[in-house]
Structures are given as C-alpha cells and as structure tokens.
Amino acid sequence: MITELVSSTVLIGILASGIRLATPYLYAAIGETFGQRSGVLNLGVEGQMLLGAFAAFYLVFMTGNLVLGLLAALAVGALMGLAMAFVTVNLKAEQGISGIGFYLFGLGMSDLLFQRMLGTVETVSGFSKVNIPFLSDIPVIGEILFRQNLLVYGAFALVPIAWFVLNKTTLGLKIRAVGENPEAADSLGVSVAKVRYFTIILGGMLSGIAGASLSIGLLNVFQQNMTSGLGFIAVALVYFGGWRPWGVLGGALLFSMVNSLQLWIQVLGIPIPSDIAVMMPYVLTILALVVTVSRVRGPSALTKPFGREE
Amino acid sequence: MQDRLNSLIDLLLPVFATLAALLVGAVMLLFLKVNPITAYSALWEGAFGSTNALAETLVKATPLLLVGVGICIAFRAGVINIGGEGQMVIGAILGTLIGLNLEGWPGWIVIFLALLGGFVGGAIWGGIPGLLKAYFNVNEILSTIMMNAIAVQMMNFLLRGPMIDPSQAELASKIPQTARLLEAFRLPRLVPTRLHLGAAIAVVLAILVYILLWRTTLGYRIRAVGQSPQAARYAGISVKRHIVLALLFSGAFAGLAGATQVFGVNYRMITDGSATGFTGSAGFNGIVAALFGQLHPIGTIPASILFGALLVGANKMQRVVQVPSALIIALNGLVVVFVVSSEIWRERRQRDRLRAAAIEGEADASGPSPAVDPEVGI
Amino acid sequence: MKSYKWMTFLLLIALMLGACAGAAPTEDTTGAPDEPAGPFRVAVVMPSAINDLAFSQSMYDALLTVQERMGGEEKMEIVFSESMFVVDDAAAAIRDYASQGFDLVIAHGSQYGSSLQEIAPDFPETAFAWGTTLDTFEDQGITNVFAYEAASDQGGFVNGVLAATLSESGVIGVVGPIETGDAKLYVDGFVAGAQSVNPDIDVNVNWIGSFSDVALSAEAANTHISAGADVLTGTAQMVVGAVGVAEEAGALWFGTQADQSSLAPDIVVANQVYRWEVVLEDVIELVQSGTYGAKSYRINLANGGEEIVFNPGFDLPEDVKTLAEDTIAGIIDGSIVVGGSAAEAQTLPSFEETFRVAVVMPSAINDLAFSQSMYDALVTIQERMGGEEKMEIVFSESMFVVDDAAAAIRDYAASGYDLVIAHGSQYGSSLQEIAPDFPETSFAWGTTVDTFTDQGITNVFAYEAASDEGGYVNGVMAATLSESGVIGVVGPIETGDAKLYVDGFVAGVSSVDPRIDVNVNWIGSFSDVALAAEAANTHLSAGADVLTGTAQMVVGAIGAAEENGALWFGTQSDQSSLAPDIVVANQVYRWEVVLEEILTLISEGKYGGQAFVIDLANGGEEVAFNPGFDLPADVQALAEETIQGIIDGSITIDLGG
Secondary structure, eight states: OGGGGGSHHHHHHHHHHHHHHHHHHHHHHHHHHHHHHTTOOOTTHHHHHHHHHHHHHHHHHHHOOHHHHHHHHHHHHHHHHHHHHIIIIISOOOHHHHHHHHHHHHHHHHHHHIIIIIOSOOBOOOOOEEEOTTGGGSTTHHHHHSEEEHHHHHHHHHHHHHHHHHHHSHHHHHHHHHHHOHHHHHHTTOOHHHHHHHHHHHHHHHHHHHHHIIIIIISOBOOTTTTTTHHHHHHHHHHHTTTOHHHHHHHHHHHHHHHHHHHHHHHTTOSSOHHHHHHHHHHHHHHHHHHTOOOOOOOTTTTOOOOOOO | OHHHHHHHHHHHHHHHHHHHHHHHHHHHHHHTTOOHHHHHHHHHHHHHSSHHHHHHHHHHHHHHHHHHHHHHHHHHTTOOOOOHHHHHHHHHHHHHHHHHHOTTSOHHHHHHHHHHHHHHHHHHHHHHHHHHHHHHOOOHHHHHHHHHHHHHHHHHHHHHTTTOOHHHHTSSSOOSBOOOOOGGGSOOBSSSSSOBHHHHHHHHHHHHHHHHHHHSHHHHHHHHHHHOHHHHHHTTOOHHHHHHHHHHHHHHHHHHHHHHIIIIIISSOBOSSSSHHHHTTHHHHHHHHHHHTTTOHHHHHHHHHHHHHHHHHHHHHHHHHOOOHHHHHHHHHHHHHHHHHHHHHHHHHHHHHHHHSOOOSOHHHHSOOSSOOOOOOO | OHHHHHHHHHHHHHHHHHHHHHHHHHHHHHOOTTOSSSOEEEEEEOSSOTTSSSHHHHHHHHHHHHHHHHTSTTTEEEEEEOOOOSHHHHHHHHHHHHHTTOSEEEEESGGGHHHHHHHGGGOTTSEEEEESOSOOOGGGTOOSEEEEEEOHHHHHHHHHHHHHHHOSSSEEEEEESSSSHHHHHHHHHHHHHHHHHOTTOEEEEEEOSOSSOHHHHHHHHHHHHHTTOOEEEEOSGGGHHHHHHHHHHTOEEEEEESOOGGGOTTTEEEEEEEOTHHHHHHHHHHHHTTOOSOEEEEEOTTTTSEEEEEOTTSOOOHHHHHHHHHHHHHHHHTSSOOSSOGGGGSOOOOOSSOEEEEEEOSSOTTSSSHHHHHHHHHHHHHHHHTSTTTEEEEEEOOOOSHHHHHHHHHHHHHTTOSEEEEESGGGHHHHHHHGGGOTTSEEEEESOSOOOGGGTOOSEEEEEEOHHHHHHHHHHHHHHHOSSSEEEEEESSSSHHHHHHHHHHHHHHHHHOTTSEEEEEEOSOSSOHHHHHHHHHHHHHTTOOEEEEOSGGGHHHHHHHHHTTOEEEEEESOOGGGOTTTEEEEEEEOTHHHHHHHHHHHHTTOOSOOEEEEOTTTTSEEEEEOTTSOOOHHHHHHHHHHHHHHHHTSSOOOOOO
C-alpha cells in the first residue's frame, strides 16, 4: 500500500491540495511577517481572518459581487489592524495579550454577525478556478499549479512582492530598521509609529484576505470559527520562515503538503491511526526546524513598545 | 500610606478597564435588544451572587491561576509559553493514568502521585520546547503552538483507544472517555459546592513561586536571564539551562492545572476532539490572567478570580437573557484589550513615582519590573 | 444602517416618554370600553396594499365582512395604514392609533412584533392583535395582545394534490418570497401534497428574496415554464407578476391568501383563502367583554378560517374536484396529516403550567448537524404543544467547554426547569454529579443509552441514534450511484455517533458491491472546515465520485463536492439546502420521537430511568431525499426497500468492519 503513495495521481493530488491549503497561511503569514519585521507580534491574526471571511462572504452573499467581497475583507482587516496599532503603538500595550484579545473579539463578533445577519449556513459562488492558458496544459505541473482560483495565484504572487518590498525598497529598509533598532531609526528621522501603523494595518488587510480566500475562494461557505486555529499556525510559520517571505513560503508549503499527505495516507487505507496521521504536519514542522538548525535571529525590538524618553 | 493608596489604584486599574469594556458591551447588548442592566445584574449574580456562584468562580479561577503562575515564570525568563493548552492535556493524561492504575492504594497517596504526575507531564511538554529553543533555536511560540495540536491528537488517540472506559468499549456509541476515578481518589470538596482542594493548592503554590522567583538564587537567575541574556551570560549564568528550566516549570504548572481539573472537577477525562472542551481555554486565558496580575504570582491570584468571575458570570448572563454565546466571547476579547491597554496609565504613574523618589534600589524586589520586557528570539 | 436604527430607537424612546405623558389622560376619556353608544373602533396596520390580492387584502376583506355582520359603519369603524413596510413607521402608526383610543389595533405583519411588545404595555386598555404568530407576549406579563396565524400548509397540501393530478408534464413551479414563515409553511404543504399523489413529481421552488419584486417573480415563473412546468403556484403579493406569465403561457395557477381568480380567470384553478373573520369575531367579543389579549388563534380548514375557493370560471374535472374535497375532509378529520411524519398524530400530554425545557449543546443551534437536530425537534414540539406559552425553550449553545456546560446544567436545574437536556455525550460525567442533587428535575442525556440507574440515579433519561441504519441506507444508494467505484467519507474523530454512522455506511456500500473502495478520512476536529474541504478534495483526486461525512465541519466538504460535481449524502440534519444539485439524501434525526416519550413520562410523574434509541422503525430517523435532486426511480425504490428491510428486520447491519 505504501507504494501507492508514489503513483502520479497521488503525488499530483498531494501537491495540488498542498497549494490550496497553503493559500490562507501565505496571506496571513506574509502580513504577520511585515508586522514582526517592524517589531510587532500580532496574535490576533485568527480574529482578523474570521471577520474578513465573514465580511467577504456576507457581501458576496448579498450582492454576488466578488470584488465587493474582497474590498469588504480588506476594509474589515484594516479596521482591526488600526485598532491593534492604536493599542500597541500609542497605548504601548503588551502585544501578545492584546493579540489574544483581538482574537477573541474577532471570534465572537464574526459569529454574532453571522447569527444575526445570515442565521444559517449558506453558500455563495465564489472565485472559480481559472486555468491559465498554455501553462495549465503542461502535464503534472499544470495540474498542480495552474488550475487554481485567483486568490490562490494571488497568495503565491505575494511572496516575491513581499520579498522585494522588504529587501529592495526604502520602505522595507525603514520597516527593518524600526524592528531592529527603533531608537536609531527614530534618530534618523523615521517615524517608528507611522511605520508600525503601516505594517499592522497591512497585516490586518492581508489577514482579512486570508479569511476571504476561504469563505469566497476555497470553501464558499461561512461557519462560526471556520478557521479553527489556522491563524495561529500562520503566526508559527513566520518563525519557521525566519521572518523572510521565501522562508514563510517554504514553511507554508511544508506544513500544507504534509497535511495533504496525511489525508492521502488515510484515503489509501495505510493502517496508521487517524489521530497519529493528523499529528504529522505538526511534528514534521518542528522536526524540520530541528534538523536544519538555523541561526536566524529575530527582529531585536520584537514585542517591545517604543516611546521616546520625555 | 501614600504607597498603599498608589498600589490600591494600580490594583483597581484592571477593574476600571473591565468596567469600561462592559460599557461598550452594553451598547452591543442594546443592539441585540437586551436590557444591559438586566444582563449585567445576571452577570454579577452568576459570578458572586450566591455561595454556589462564588464557588463556581473560584473553580474557574483555579486552572487560570495555576497556568498563570507558570506563565509568570516563563515571562520573567523572557520566554512566551502559549503551550498551556497542550501542557494541561498531557498533565491530565498522566495524572489520570496514575489515578486509574493504582486501585487499592490509599486515596491521599494516589491524589498526591497523580498531581505529581500532572506536574511531571506538563514539565515534559513544556521542557521539550525549552530544549528546542535552547539547543536548536526553534522559537518557542512556534513549537508550543504545534505541541498543542500534537497533545490534542494524542488525547484523542488514547481516549478512544487504549484508555477508553471499558464500559464504553462495548457500546455502539463508544464515547471517548476514560473510566471514572474512584471516589477516594477525588480532591476533597471545601464547601458543599464544586469548590475543591485544588483552589487552595493553587494559592499556596502561587506564594511558593513568589518565594522561588524573588527569594532564591534560581529565581534570581531566571529573572536575570529574562532581563538581559547578555548580562546574565557575563555573570556566568547558563542562559540555555535557565530557559529550559523556566519553560519546564511553566509547563509543569499548566500540567498540574490539567490534573486538578480531572481530579477536582470532572473525575475522568473526556474529549470532544479539541483541547478547549477539556481545558476551557485556561491554557490561553491563564496568560491573560498572569498579565492582569502584572506577571506577579501574588497579583495573579486576584486577577484569576476577576477573569474567572467574568467567564462564569458571562455564561450566566447568556442563559438569563439568551444572547448568543458569541457575544460573550467578543465581550471577553474587549475586556482583554481594554485591560491590557490600561497598563499605560499604571506605568506612567509608576514612572512619575520613580522620578519623585530619587533613590532607587532594586526596583523589582518589592514590585514587578515596570515594563514587560521579554526578549523574544535571543 | 445600524446607527440609523439606533437613532430611531432613541427618538422612539423620546417619543414614548412624551406620548406616555400625554396619552394617559386622553385614554381615560375616550377609551372607556363600556360606552355602548359609540362604534367599535378598529385600526389595522399592514405591510402591503389593501388590494394586494394576498396577505393584506385577506385581512381587510375579513374586516369588511365583520363590519357588515355587525351592522355597518355605525357599529364598527375601520381605519387602516397600508404599505407600512418600514417597521419604524408602522410602530409610529400603531402607537398613534392606540393613543387615539381605538378599541382594537391590528398589527398585521410578523415583523411588527417587537414594536408591539414596546407599545402594548403603555396602553393597557387597548386590545392589540398581531399576526402571523402564536406569541402573545403573555410570558412577559403583557395581557392585551392577541395573536393569530394560519395553518397555510393545509391549503397548500390541497393545492398540491390538485396540481399534481392536473400536471401533464410532471413538472410544477413554485414562486415564493423568502423561505420563512407563512410562505414556507404554504410551500412545504404544497410540495407534500404534490408528492402524496406522485412521489416522482418535480416541484421546483424559487425563492426570489423579495415580497415586492414583481418583475423578478415574473422571471421566476418564466424559468419554471422553460423548465417544463405546466402548473404554477406562489405566495405573497409580488406573485401577480407570475400569474401574468402563467396566463400567457397557458399554465395553470393555484393561489393562496386571497382569491386570485379575478387576475386570470382562465387559468386559476383554486385558491386557499384566509377567513380571518373567524379570529376577528372572537377577538371583538372578548374585547367587548373586557378581555384584551393573551389568546392565540390558528386558522385552518377545520375551523373554517381557511377555505379552498374553486374558480367558477375554470372547468375543473369532476373527479379532480372530488379528490380535492376528499383531501379537505381527510385533513379535517385527521386521517391526512400535513407537515411532518405520521408521528404528529401522537397526542402530547398537556401540562397545567408552561413546561420549561433547557438544552445545553456543544455547537451552534444552526450547525446543520448535531445540535441543530435537537433544537429543531424542540421547536417542532413547542409548536405542537401550542407555542411559547405552553412550552418554554432556553438554550446554551457552543458549550464545548465541558466545565461550562456543567455549570449551565446545574444552573438550569436550580432555576426550576422541568427538563434539562445535556445534548452531548461528553456531558455525562457532569450530569452524574448534578442529577442526584435535583431529584425533582428531569434530565435527558445523549447520545448514549446509559441512564445511571445502576448508580441509583432515577431522574435521567438517555437517548441515542442508531445512526448506522441511515448510514446503511445512504451507503446502499452511494454504492449504486457511484460510477468510479470509489467513495469518500469525511469524519471528525473515530468514535461515537460519527463512527457508528460511518460503519453503517461502509456496511451498506459493501452489501451492494464489496469491491467498492470506501476511503475514510478522520480529520481529528469537529470545527476545521478547511481541512474537511481538503479531505474531500483528496477523496476526489483519489477518484471518488460520491462523498458523505458527519459532524458540523463537513459544510466545507460539501462545497468541495459541489464544485466537482460529486454526489453527497448527509446525516444528522437535512443538508440539501447547502448544495441542492448534489445532495442525494440525508439521514435526519427526529428527536421529537424521544421528546414525546419523555414528556409523556414526565406528565405521569416519572423523571428518568429510561433509554431511547431512535431508528428508522420508530420514525426517529428518517431518510430525507433532496427534492431538488433527480434520483433515478430504481435507486429510490432500492433505498425504500432497504429502509423497509431494516425496519422489518430482514436486513441486519454487520458492523464487523
């Protein structure tokens, strides 16, 4: 039965579903990367995702307009980011805990709105699969990579963009400076507050899209707590990726591929208890880091609020 | 006198912040066409209104306090432990295993061994991320999140397989639960409510941890590592070993919380597929309680009670006015955000005071350090 | 939008304070009820126009009839506010009428309820009537509100029987506004009636989402006709558009609420007409004798409040008309039961005081799965017992924290609820602690068969579903429908009700063809929608063309199945609405069966000690076919044989696997 795992159907299946599973992680984790590079740990990603998912779903449900759905997710994510920025930058609140607070708020609020405004589980027609001409016809690779919906492509396109912004632009330089040494950045005339506001709001918007990628992209339903821990995994993947977009991509793909592998293991009837199979992605993610013992150092000012001495 | 007033105001700050959050909640209640006064009097009633309500609050506060005390240790060493959920689960499993396999032994010995088992189980589950961080540079936020998921699946596997209640194994429904603990093996009740000895144990341990952190060399070293790893290294303290120890202790207290939940409240383990069903999110909420208590084991005692009261009272409110339970979760989120935001005023007041008092010895021997300053990712 | 509402609310409060101050004295002078000289003054507020040939008109016509019977305008004055679709405006109107001293103010629209709840207490000398509902707010101490509603499913059933008999194409179209309330009740009855004549008939229902969009209702009718429908029906005021289209196409039409024959005399066959007179006459009599509310009415065919009016201009064959009259007589004498299973016939015990039920559930009441199955059953029972005044339901949902659930159960018991339901097997140990402390409270616990009697506890009922039975039936159909020979299953954790269902499903599949691959995926979570979807995708890549799954997170899997055109079998609740094209059938739990037994036992003074298992035989489990899915007749026959075989014991399910 183990040999069945290497058949082409299975391999293509694992890779294609790995790509889909990775999509929400990528949006959320790239957003979180920006935040952490500027020195802000946001544990509220899950709450932002849920509110984004609901907002997008609701607008698509009411209007059928996918663009409006995406805009709603962006707007709601931005609002949540704005609140988080105010609390952590201006009020200098402990970041981890405020994140947990925003997570709980998003979890409850999205469910409350769902119950009051929809009432029951509904479906919408969300983003459908777009076969990219020519590329989708390439055997194997085409099937894996180029027969997905727009939001999936968007997530992968985001990785090089984020890398470019962080490493090749002045904005990226400012973000990194603020995360490494806010005092120095401040003395060079960079507004620490402004940069952090920017990254937190951006992170919120991307988390909102991450939610939308589920509710109007991959699943086309909304249900209470539909992300069920996905946002926290996304935060973990930022650490896995060593605060670098390409590393985050690697982590998201590894985690998702192993997750789809364990789904296949069960489907093929390989006799491993289901709970042990479900454990696999979590165990392997840790093991991967242990094996590749990295010496990446995180942003020095992470979780530290910044304020000039009066 | 002035000092006492100041610390009283500091202590009450979270209460004021909570009230402010509830005020926002009142507006939400009005949107749901619910009278906020009815709702909040139900909340108060449910948290403090009767002996039973008060006992329920304390029962809820017990795991929060234990987890929170562990969080104090971890944060003081500069590590963030968000693996409390998994540590509680593993502690509970180990404790339950002991409780189920020592039939015929004297009750108090079994209880002691089981709680110790919980302590050890949590220590293992917290120690692993510690080792991973110290020796493999695996960030503890990542590893604790992953370890939570692993613990849950282990629990599911054990409870529906090897550890399943023998009477369930024969039934078609096969409820994933262990057998029930013998009556002699249960934590004694303090008053004729659900309040059990675990609450008292938690308070005693909170005091002991305070002594550990501020009255022993080990505690001093843990705090030194948290304040500045470089300085600690120069002083000849092994940063790695103390990080492992801090996470280990932090996990151990969470594990103990898990074991007391089994031996004091549920009398068996049971799973609904998630950790929350068993822990009630105490592994997360304990972090919040510790922060409300200003990362001080003693401060965590009232903070846990406040937070426990809120959780218990909010559930009562849901029942009385029949608002969706989602509102309660959102409201808790608001309380957390408001309380953590209110810290700034405490810090400002403290800074003013420090400025006023010119001389300053060791600032945190008597009170917590002014800013939470955990070094993440050494 | 919300802030607007909020401001209106404030404004209302201000108005209310003002009105209270001003209204009280006026009322004393004009509102004196026992002045025989003046006419009986009635005001009615309606959501649409009085001549809408539908809901509003049915009330206005009834008022005119009553007025005539009472002796004209001198005896009874009627004023109305029509097209009050803005609820706030309607509230203002109701308050205004009340302060003017009208004897009876009718709020003819279920959306007016919450406003009425605010207003009625301020005018204790004024009688209000509210419909369609059964809630008189009596439980909130309000005693001057009457409530009325129509058993519109009864007339719908009769229309459905006629429609199925007259349809030649075997396709019937329905146009409705929003799938709720009176409209849903009518359509449900209609579908049931049509299927009672011909189970294979296609009844396509189109909910257009609006009460007013005439153009859209016309378009919906056009769609039905292109799909081959030769008989149409519809409810609410916007259907006038649909009637026009039907007339043009020569399709037949069945009306409801008011007599619509005049709209298209050639094609309207019959109408269910509401005769609110039945309600109004009793209300007026009560008001005149000093009773201002706290009574609810339900018009139906038996009490004359509903009537089937045949269009005299339509030449209905005599035998069809006889069939219709037999159906009406059957509904009246109870030999035909509309709405739900035959279990409805069982009489529920009656309690002197409101029977109070509390239920604690692990997920949300609208999870389309385990929790919803219980909540729906409670609501059904409540309705059958006579509404909220007969049975109170409170719930704690999403109680996945066992400890919190325990606190809730204890609290409900301490607050004096008659029956506390712990709807989750994980609550058992807590219940074992709590039940002995409240010997006068009855508890029910599921899913399990353990009532703790061996531990001397006598006040706990237990219930469980033989979910393997419905699983088996689903499995038989799945195996027959699968072309690829691969079937996928998505489950939460491998235990309990979920495992039982899956085992039954697997047994059903292999009874048809043991070579079929049934791949089972346990995703380890009850909530991870995304992983459930991906598990379904994995099954699909592995070649599965039929899927099933259990627990609330499977909504994700259904979406994946729909996208790929794979078939789906549901369990626990009816999931057809989620993906109408691919859901074949659902095993639906009807906990009503258990609740009926429990209520009866409680009324006899027994508080527990008995375990119930719902299955196909006792009607507690039902295989609900998705009416929107075109199931081949032979497969449906096979499914029905299988159900029959399980019921009579000729099929035994082997859970060996």
